[in-house]
Amino acid sequence: MNKHPLIEALESSGAVAEPAFKEAINSLHLKNNAKVLDVACGIGTQAKLFIERYPQIHITGIDIVDECIQYAKKLNNSYIEKDSCIFEKKDMNNLKFADNTFDLVWCCNGLWPGSPENGCPAEEPYKILEDMVRITKPGGQIAILFFSSQHLLQGYSKLEAELTNTNAALGPTDTKKSELHFMKTPLWLKNSGLANIKAKTFAVDIQAPMSEIQKAGAHFLMYHLYAQAEYEIPKNRWEVFKKITDINSKKYILNQEEYSGFFTYTMYTGIKNK
Numbered sequence: 001m002n003k004h005p006l007i008e009a010l011e012s013s014g015a016v017a018e019p020a021f022k023e024a025i026n027s028l029h030l031k032n033n034a035k036v037l038d039v040a041c042g043i044g045t046q047a048k049l050f051i052e053r054y055p056q057i058h059i060t061g062i063d064i065v066d067e068c069i070q071y072a073k074k075l076n077n078s079y080i081e082k083d084s085c086i087f088e089k090k091d092m093n094n095l096k097f098a099d100n101t102f103d104l105v106w107c108c109n110g111l112w113p114g115s116p117e118n119g120c121p122a123e124e125p126y127k128i129l130e131d132m133v134r135i136t137k138p139g140g141q142i143a144i145l146f147f148s149s150q151h152l153l154q155g156y157s158k159l160e161a162e163l164t165n166t167n168a169a170l171g172p173t174d175t176k177k178s179e180l181h182f183m184k185t186p187l188w189l190k191n192s193g194l195a196n197i198k199a200k201t202f203a204v205d206i207q208a209p210m211s212e213i214q215k216a217g218a219h220f221l222m223y224h225l226y227a228q229a230e231y232e233i234p235k236n237r238w239e240v241f242k243k244i245t246d247i248n249s250k251k252y253i254l255n256q257e258e259y260s261g262f263f264t265y266t267m268y269t270g271i272k273n274k
Contacts, residue, residue, distance in 0.1 A: 004067045007043060009220055014045040016217025017147075020202040020265040021046055021108070024145060025053050027200065027267075032056035034103040037135070039092050040064075040110025040121075044072025044085075050106075051076070051084050058083070060102075062090035092121050092128055097135040105132045108145040108265075113180040124180060129192040138274040142194060143267055146182045148201060150263035152222050154253060156244065159237055168228035185268040194270025201266045208259040215254050219247070221263060 003011075014021075025046070030036070034057045038047050041061030050059050063069055072087045079085045090096065092110060111128060114120030122128060132142050153160040163169055179187060186197045206218050222245050230238050244253040253259060 006065065007067060007071055009224075010043045010045070010068070012213055012216035012220050013224075014043070014217070015211075015213040016206065016221070017204055017263075017265065018045075018049070020204045021049055022053070023202045024143070024200070024265065024267045025049055028104065028141070028143065028269075030054045030057055030104060033058070035101065036060070036104045036106060037095075037097070037102045038062070039095075039105060039107040039132070041068070041072060041087065043068050044075045044087060046106070046108060047072065047085055047087075048076055048079070051079050055084070059085045061085065061087040062092070062095075063087075064089065064091050095128075095131040095135055099134055100137045101135045103137055103140045105136050105140075105142045106145075107132075107143070109147060111144055112146070112182065125188050126192065129188060133192050133194065133272055136272045138272055141269050141271050142189065143269045144185055144189070145265050145267045146185070148182070148264045148266040150221065150225065150261070152206070152218065152225075152261045152263065153241075153244065154256070154259055154261055156240070156253075159240060162233045162237060163226040163229050163241065166226075166229035166232035168232060169225045183266075186270075189268060189270035192270070193273070195273055196269075196271040198269050199266060200269075201264050203262055203264045206259075206261045206263070208254070208257055210254070218254055218261070219245070 036050060036057055036059040038059055038061040041047055041063050044061055047059050047061045050057060061072055066089060069087050069089050073080060076085050110121065111125050112120045113123060113125050115123065136142055186199060189197045226241065243249050243251045246252055
C-alpha cells in the first residue's frame with residue numbers, strides 16, 4: 001500500500017532536518033515532568049525526539065490531518081503505552097485546552113502567515129499566538145521554528161539565487177506586510193506579551209555519501225522550493241535545473257561524490273510573564 005504523499009514528504013524532510021531539531025530541542029533545557037504541546041505535530045517525529053531527550057516529560061501532539069495523527073500514534077506507540085504522549089486531531093486556530101496548562105508550546109513550520117487557501121493557518125499569527133500564550137503556564141515558554149535558508153545547488157550559486165527569488169520559492173515568506181515576514185517573529189512574540197525573546201539558528205550540513213532517506217529529504221527540499229518556478233526564470237536556466245535535479249541524469253547533483261550543501265531552521269522563543 002502506497003503511503004500518503006504528505007507522509008512520505010514529512011518522513012524524508014524530517015530525517016534530513018533531524019540534526020537541527022535535536023539541537024533546538026536540546027537548547028530548551030526542559031525540566032522533568034514538563035508538559036509540552038506540539039502544535040502542527042505532523043507525523044510525530046519531533047515529539048519522539050522530545051521524549052528521547054527528556055524521558056520524564058509528557059507531550060501532546062495536535063494536527064489537523066488525520067493521516068498524520070494516525071502515523072504519529074504508530075510511530076510513538078511505545079511512548080503512548082508509557083503515557084509519555086498523546087496525539088489528537090485539533091485545529092491550531094481553536095486550541096481547546098485549559099488556561100496555564102503547558103510548560104512549553106512548540107510549533108515548527110506551522111505558523112506561516114498567509115491565505116488558508118495556500119495551506120497557511122491564518123492571514124496573521126496573532127489570534128493563534130494569543131491562544132498559545134493563554135494555555136502556557138506563567139514562566140513557561142513558546143518556541144516557534146521556521147525553515148529559514150538554504151544553499152542546495154552546489155556549484156550553481158547564480159542559478160539558485162534566481163530560483164530563490166521566484167514567487168514559487170518565496171511562498172509564504174513573501175508577504176505583502178513586512179511585519180508578517182517570519183523573521184519578524186520576535187515582534188509577534190513581543191506584541192503577544194512575551195518576554196526574554198530570543199532567536200537562534202540551527203544549520204544542517206548535507207554531504208555525500210547520504211543514506212537513501214537523507215537523499216530523499218534533500219531532493220524533497222529542492223523540489224518543494226524550486227519545482228514550481230519553471231515560468232519565472234529563462235528556459236535555458238530551467239533546463240539546467242532540470243538536468244541537475246533529475247534522479248536519472250548523470251548530472252544529478254545529489255549523486256556527485258563531492259556534493260555538499262546546507263539549510264537552516266531558526267527558532268524564536270519567548271517567556272510568559274509570571
